[in-house]
Amino acid sequence: xxxxxxxxxxxxxxxxxxxxxxxxxxxxxxxxxxxxxxxxxxxxxxxxxxxxxxxxxxxxxxxxxxxxxxxxxxxxxxxxxxxxxxxxxxxxxxxxxxxxxxxxxxxxxxxxxxxxxxxxxxxxxxxxxxxxxxxxxxxxxxxxxxxxxxxxxxxxxxxxxxxxxxxxxxxxxxxxxxxxxxxxxxxxxxxxxxxxxxxxxxxxxxxxxxxxxxxxxxxxxxxxxxxxxxxxxxxxxxxxxxxxxxxxxxxxxxxxxxx
Numbered sequence: 561x562x563x564x565x566x567x568x569x570x571x572x573x574x575x576x577x578x579x580x581x582x583x584x585x586x587x588x589x590x591x592x593x594x595x596x597x598x599x600x601x602x603x604x605x606x607x608x609x610x611x612x613x614x615x616x617x618x619x620x621x622x623x624x625x626x627x628x629x630x631x632x633x634x635x636x637x638x639x640x641x642x643x644x645x646x647x648x649x650x651x652x653x654x655x656x657x658x659x660x661x662x663x664x665x666x667x668x669x670x671x672x673x674x675x676x677x678x679x680x681x682x683x684x685x686x687x688x689x690x691x692x693x694x695x696x697x698x699x700x701x702x703x704x705x706x707x708x709x710x711x712x713x714x715x716x717x718x719x720x721x722x723x724x725x726x727x728x729x730x731x732x733x734x735x736x737x738x739x740x741x742x743x744x745x746x747x748x749x750x751x752x753x754x755x756x757x758x759x760x761x762x763x764x765x766x767x768x769x770x771x772x773x774x775x776x777x778x779x780x781x782x783x784x785x786x787x788x789x790x791x792x793x794x795x796x797x798x799x800x801x802x803x804x805x806x807x808x809x810x811x812x813x814x815x816x817x818x819x
Contacts, residue, residue, distance in 0.1 A: 564750075566573050571712075573778075574661075576594045579693060589744075589779035594726050595617070597623060598620065598625050598627075598628055599621060601616045601617075601619050601620050601623075602616075602620070602628065602631045603630070605620075605631055605634075605800050606619060607634060610638075610640040610642065610643050611645045612648045613635065613638065614640070616645045617632055617643065617647050617650050618646050618649070618650065618719075619637055619645045620632060620654070621646075621649060621650030621651075621653045621654060622653075624653060624654065624749070625654070626654050626655070626656070627751045628650075628654055628660075628662070629651065629654050631660050632647050632650050632651055632654065632662075633647075633651070633661055633665050635647035635661050636648060636651075636665045636666070636668070636677075636681075637665075637811065639681045639742060640673035641672075641677055642676070643675055644669065644672065644674065644677045644680075645674070645677045645679075645680040646680075647674040648666060648669055648677060648680035648681040648684045649680045649681075649684065649760070650811040651666060651682070651684050652667075652680075652683055652684030652685075652686075652688060652690075654686040655684070655688050655700055656688060657688060657689065657690050657694060659688075662688050663685070663688060663694050664697070665683070666681045666684050666685055667694075667697055667698050667701070668679075668683075669681035670682060670698070670704070670709060670713055670716060671701060671704065671709045671712075672699055672745075675708070676703075678708065678709070678712040679712070679715070681712070681716070682712050682713075682715040682716035683716075683719075685698065685716040686716055686717075686718075686719045686720060688722075689720060692724035694727070694805075695717065695720070695722065695724060695725045695731045696723075696724070696725050697779050698713065698716065698717065699713065699725045699728035699729060701713045701726055701818075702729060702731070702732055703731070705739065707736075707737045710732065710735065710737065710740045711737065711739050711743065713738055713743075714729075714732060714740055714742075714743025714744050714746070714747060715743055717729070717743075717747050718743050718746035718747050718750065719746075719750065720747075720750065721750060721751060722747045722748075722750065723750070723752045723753050723754075724749040724750045726748065726751050726753035726755065726756075729748070730742055730745050730755070730759075731764065732744035732747075733745065733748070733759050733762075736776050738767075738768075738769035738771060738772055740765065741763070741769065741772045741773045742769065742771050742772045745759065745763050745772055745775045745776050745779065746761065746775055746779065748779070749762065749775070749776075749779025749780075749782060749783065750779070750782075752784075756779075757780075757782045757783045757784070757786030758786075759776075760776040760779055760780050760783055760786075760791075761776075761780075761786060761791050762794075763775075764776035764777055764780065764791065765794075770801040770803060770804050773795075773799070773801070774801075774803060774807040775810045777792065777795065777804060777807040777811055778811065779810070780792055780811060781811045781814055781815050789810070789812065789815050792811055792812050792815075793812065794807050795808055796808045796809065796814055797814070
């Protein structure tokens with residue numbers, strides 16, 4: 561019995577061998593169509609071996625066929641964190657706000673016990689850009705007792721327009737965790753909420769974290785309804801941290817360049 565027919569061969573080797581054979585790498589054969597690849601990979605999503613499921617869902621994400629979304633969503637509850645994280649990453653490539661089940665499942669994944677899953681879900685939500693209604697559901701996690709969840713929520717939202725849910729994020733500006741406050745500042749900096757200027761001004765002047773103050777300085781030039789130049793100049797006169805001063809000076813140069 562040769563090694564390929566041995567019952568001890570690894571499942572990943574079987575999977576890779578199948579893929580190579582199917583794609584014509586080991587024999588003369590046409591390259592499989594996306595539909596053919598999707599059909600095979602969808603079956604492998606239910607494979608007994610976690611590494612096969614993970615590789616299959618990653619491959620579906622790379623193929624980019626949005627019709628695979630319903631098949632991928634169940635893997636967000638896979639018992640293996642690496643599989644769940646790969647599923648979240650794939651959904652970031654495949655799903656849109658119209659995929660309600662996917663957005664809802666990714667929202668739940670923001671509270672996953674595994675760091676890699678939460679981070680992948682946050683990135684996926686940022687890529688999908690959910691509707692304001694879906695964002696409102698996401699912000700219900702902003703009051704979670706677990707600081708890791710609050711961090712993940714602001715990470716998911718900080719590149720999006722959060723104007724419609726700014727009221728839900730306002731308490732996070734005063735959160736006890738600096739990373740949460742920094743993310744909340746970024747959310748307000750990217751929003752059109754009328755309170756954004758006040759939030760950024762206050763954080764730049766009073767926050768004990770240099771990272772939060774730098775984040776506020778970075779966004780001040782983008783916020784309407786506030787004299788950003790005066791606020792930045794006042795902060796520059798009292799700021800003790802050299803890194804924050806560099807951000808303040810960079811924003812002042814940017815404002816001068818736009819005159």
